Amino acid sequence: MGNKISLTIDGKKIEASSGQTILEIAKENGIHIPTLCYYPNTKPAGACRVCVVEIGTAGKLEASCCTPVSPGMVVQTNTEKVMNARRMVAELLWSSGNHNCLQCEKNGDCELQDLIYELGIEKPRFEIDLPGYEIEDTNSMIQRDLNKCILCGRCIRVCNEIQVHEVLDFSMRGSHTKVSPAFDADYIDSECVFCGACVDACPVGALTFKQARFKGRPWEMKKVRTTCPYCGVGCQMDLNVSDGKVVKVTTNMDYGKPNHGMLCSKGRFGMNFIDNSDRLKTPLIRMDGELKAASWEEAYGYIAEKFASIKEKDGPDSIAGLSSARCTNEENYLFQKFMRAVIGTNNIDHCARL
């Protein structure tokens, strides 16, 4: 960021750094400008035209997400011209897809719904024209309904610019434009690795986490911040809990390091074990060829006894330890200490490969 410059937004004198966009400085100063295609940490697209503001006295409209501030600039965020433009954009989007909130998983957490409510539009002036895409339901993680897609491109930018999987792009053109993996394949038949970042980025109900569908409305969901248990990176994420059950994992860019709102497919979708009926809840000891439930005291006693007798009979190097990448560094440290100091062997390894 460069020099300090001053400008006026809605009559208020504001100081900004050169290089900042109008949207950024407005946000910093608590001035609300609605957006749709804007997505933090990606290149501004200026595509939805919802964030347009009026600049100067000539009445020129510019997208605030990609217009840099300049000294002495006079910006107005809610003139009649601006509101007319926003209303038309909102109505064009409304009429171009299946934006029926009654049957939408994103009801209550949808940026298009918020925009239309904010603008107070009761119905679009244009006739609704459904694109008629088939809903993609061919994988167990992400449901794609392009009839709800507003082509903001956020999923594409997150896939290409942040995750750099380069699976998604726009294909076709004009009103036939669609977001697609190569050759318009379903996700499951594409190079997609199911990191789920596109779903987090989607402002509407076009991309939804399949396992969370009908498992709780946004306002019924409690978000619990936690650290992903799958490896030692320590990715921050939100468990979305409804009715005492984890139904999906979302992220929050504001959590910052280490993952800045991104996850891999394990952290994102690997949660079925939590309530799985096969999940071990007590230790099991194999006796007479059969696994039998035991208490922790019994289990530890059994282990200690066996280790002691093996060590005595065949020496400490007859024992080896393998720890897990899912443990923390501290736990792994303790484990190697235990193997070296208590068992007395250097046979210690770690599955740093997930």
Add this chain to the structure above:
Amino acid sequence: MNEETEERVSELANLYPSRKSALMPALEIAQRKNNNFLSNEDIKEVAKIVGVPNSRAFGVTTYYTMYNTKPVGKYHLQVDTNIPGFLSGAYEIVEHLKKKLGIEVGGTTGDGLFTLSSVEDLGSCGTCPVVQVNDTYYENLTIEKVDELVESLKSGKMPEPDTFSNFGTECNILLKNRGISDATDITVYKKGGGYEALKKTFKMQPSEIVDMVKGSMIRGRGGAGFPAGVKWGFLPKDNSRPVYLICNADEGEPGTFKDRQIMQYDPHLMIEGIAISAYAIGAEKAFIYIRGEFRWIADILENAIRQAKKDGQLNHVDIVVHRGAGSYVCGEETALIESIEGKRGNPRVKPPFPANVGLYGSPTIVNNVETLSCVPFIVEKGVQEFKKIGTEGNFGPKLYGVSGHVNKPGVYEYPLGTSLKVILETAGGVKGNLKAVIVGGLSVPILKADEIGDLKMDYDSCAKAGTMLGSGGIMVINDTMSIPELALRTINFYAHECCGQCVPGREGSKTIKVLLGKLTSGEGTIENIDTILDTCDTIKGLTLCPTGDAFAMPIEAMVAKFRGEFEDLVKRG
């Protein structure tokens, strides 16, 4: 694909600073190798060779209309049905071909011989109707000629095309060699004083040339009319990045077929203009972005560049011809830049402007063919001579393309500010009773016959008359034409060509298309008419690129000025 193809692609890639720019040329090679068809396997292979993700290669392939992702017949008959074609019987030819071949538009005959397509403006407005068969343009067609063409193709023979077209020049600058045979040859060009201006250039400082272009006040001939010298002046000082010059030869504005007169008949004039301009702005690499349909013209240009190189004219600049692949929007300078970079032709958000951050992130100047072709005259004869032509603030010669309902459609060179009436008389006069004229390519507001008066064809006079000079593509409409039908065909074009990035462009063009469709089929309401006007008004100045204005302005004018015709459609029901 084989090693030879890979080698060829690598050779092409070497022409560009980035290998990714070879994506479009590589797709073209792959398509030619596979009977004019790109399979998914072909696209995958190309993506691998060029080094781009499959998703990007697929996105690019499906953006441009010249890539066929479905197999086509041995002869792909592409009828230009855009406005000039529409005005001169192209739809009759489509209907005739449908019956004759027994297929619908988009269909292929059972024997795999013919595919029939209706395509957008081919840049043959003065020689309509035109059918492009594979790479070859068949112009000046009639039903009888179409029959002969099809019979010949059935016997496996591509007939020699009729290349006749009308032209005339009062200035003898841009079309001075138009009537001379073999002017494409450098020796002929030089005999007429060609490359003398370049010789003079080398004796001057680059800044002196820039000053001359600034002094001439030449305004960009592509359509916007922005002074070219001022544009050059936007290049950053103390810049360490390479500077690029791009010649915009993507002539695709319906009604416009002027640049091809220079490129096809006097290519060295343009090349000399590029060579001088590149020297002036310090560009060591220049690109000519030519629309893909002008394949044979691109060959003419490449040949002329080879000759000029051999003749030692281009030691200071390397000129690369980059072929488009079917996209109107690529005529917009940032979309054009994206296209050279091997991407979808989506216009960029501005700022930054190309003069600062353009091709490959470097300072870039994009000028139209006609603009650059004026530069040799300015340098050779001087600013004062140039400013003797035209009117105050609108200096120099201008190519006017006249099409539609006139007796001698063609390209005529006159000083800027020449009366429209004079130009129309030269074009053989109006056929029938004049109803309206579109004076600057399809993107400008239509003028009713009674609004024309003594309109002078220059930037300022046209603006005063409530329209724009644009590209100087004049489309003449007589009273046999229904304006609602014209409006529908107009919006169909823009909806087809819209890149799809921004909401008002994408959904706005589609929505107006639906509303005009309802009106013309007798299912519209008065409210629909007002909705169109209101939507057009809001779209102006709102879209990411100028395409929004390019359809909102003409549609608004057609509906507002001929509202009675639209209301009649509602009343008739």
